Amino acid sequence: MCKEPVIVCDLKKGWLILLVSAVFISATGYSQHQGYRPVGDLGAFERQFAAESSKIASIESTFTQEKVLTALTEKITSTGKFWFKRSNKVRIEYLKPYTYTMIMNGDKMLFRDDQKENMVNVRSNKLFQQINQIMIDCVQGTVLESKDFNVKVFEDEKTYLLEMDPTTRSLREFFSTIVLKVDKKDFAANSIEMNERSGDRTTILFKDKKLNAQFSDAVFAF
Amino acid sequence: MRCLLFELIIAICLIGCASEYAHLQKAPNDKDCPDRLLPLVIETSWYDASVDVMGKHISGLLLVKNMPDSSKRVVFTSEAGLTFFDFSFTKDGRFSVVSVIKQFDRKAVIQTLEKDFSLMLGLPFLNRGGERYTTGDDVYFAFKEKNGTAYFITNKDCASLQRLEWGDNGKRLVTVRTPGSVFPTPATIEVDHHTFKMSIKLTRIQKE
Numbered sequence: 001m002c003k004e005p006v007i008v009c010d011l012k013k014g015w016l017i018l019l020v021s022a023v024f025i026s027a028t029g030y031s032q033h034q035g036y037r038p039v040g041d042l043g044a045f046e047r048q049f050a051a052e053s054s055k056i057a058s059i060e061s062t063f064t065q066e067k068v069l070t071a072l073t074e075k076i077t078s079t080g081k082f083w084f085k086r087s088n089k090v091r092i093e094y095l096k097p098y099t100y101t102m103i104m105n106g107d108k109m110l111f112r113d114d115q116k117e118n119m120v121n122v123r124s125n126k127l128f129q130q131i132n133q134i135m136i137d138c139v140q141g142t143v144l145e146s147k148d149f150n151v152k153v154f155e156d157e158k159t160y161l162l163e164m165d166p167t168t169r170s171l172r173e174f175f176s177t178i179v180l181k182v183d184k185k186d187f188a189a190n191s192i193e194m195n196e197r198s199g200d201r202t203t204i205l206f207k208d209k210k211l212n213a214q215f216s217d218a219v220f221a222f
Numbered sequence: 223m224r225c226l227l228f229e230l231i232i233a234i235c236l237i238g239c240a241s242e243y244a245h246l247q248k249a250p251n252d253k254d255c256p257d258r259l260l261p262l263v264i265e266t267s268w269y270d271a272s273v274d275v276m277g278k279h280i281s282g283l284l285l286v287k288n289m290p291d292s293s294k295r296v297v298f299t300s301e302a303g304l305t306f307f308d309f310s311f312t313k314d315g316r317f318s319v320v321s322v323i324k325q326f327d328r329k330a331v332i333q334t335l336e337k338d339f340s341l342m343l344g345l346p347f348l349n350r351g352g353e354r355y356t357t358g359d360d361v362y363f364a365f366k367e368k369n370g371t372a373y374f375i376t377n378k379d380c381a382s383l384q385r386l387e388w389g390d391n392g393k394r395l396v397t398v399r400t401p402g403s404v405f406p407t408p409a410t411i412e413v414d415h416h417t418f419k420m421s422i423k424l425t426r427i428q429k430e
Binding site for chain 1: 281303320324425427
């Protein structure tokens, strides 16, 4: 029986639930990837992944994002457009049911909503720098080189699954794991799943991918 | 001349320091009006949220969720999906933090948001019996709480809710409006602070 003020008890209870969920999630991490088996020759995979993904100079696609609040049994689905150009340009534009744009171009990130736009220099903010780098690493196939994650690799017939465990404290505060699924056909990202410590998760599913499509750099202009 | 200046200063001070609720006139209680409009309920909804605090701007998605046990949850996430905070209000209005990221985990921030959301969710008005005041075309129902007075303000004939306010020591602190829409499905909710620069604008998302 908690003898402290109610809010302290509730907070402790909340943290206990989080702790139990975190332990449960790590303990069941392997079995979560049903139908996948560990990749046998990791070295060969790394070499092939680096070689094949380096052939992707640009991506233009649509996406569907699903945010699931597990404990509240709520989810919200949004759709939009995605552009990537090697080596460090990304534009994510949410179109429905709300509008929001994120542009990463070199050291700068722009966030634009209905009301305002904010420009951030990622060099001055380590967290933004890391989030920027996650997205770039996931789509350009350099995630295996990242020091921010320990990566385990699994496969099924059509896809590779990269389970990324954050190693830095700042990323661990937000994510328990990030799961990237890569198409074996062209080594482009099929989906990115961000799992939060609370059990909530956000999955971005890329569709209608056009690899190495020609489009103007103006897409990434601020 | 010096005397006139002194009187002017006194007059400005009196206007400036006057209670913003001093013009309210006590009126006989009317149980029917609050019974007609209360309790305020917001149906479970997602809102596109825009928050401006002292020149800083942050946007995201705000979920207001009515739970099966009659408690309410208010969850704020980024558009890209990251959960910033998850607050809970029990059915009798007791507040707790379910989760909050480090960047929002400041006592003053949490207390401010708790008061804002509690007013928005109509929690101070759960205990009926507010005192009735009138002024011009507005009717105020004042509900005294530990940390201020919550006002439920209707038009003269109690046909509609005009706005909600937090006041303390005669000062207006926070106003909640739902311009052009009504509970339980307000399309827009605006929360404005009057003692420092902070505003929250929520626009209801029509899920596909």
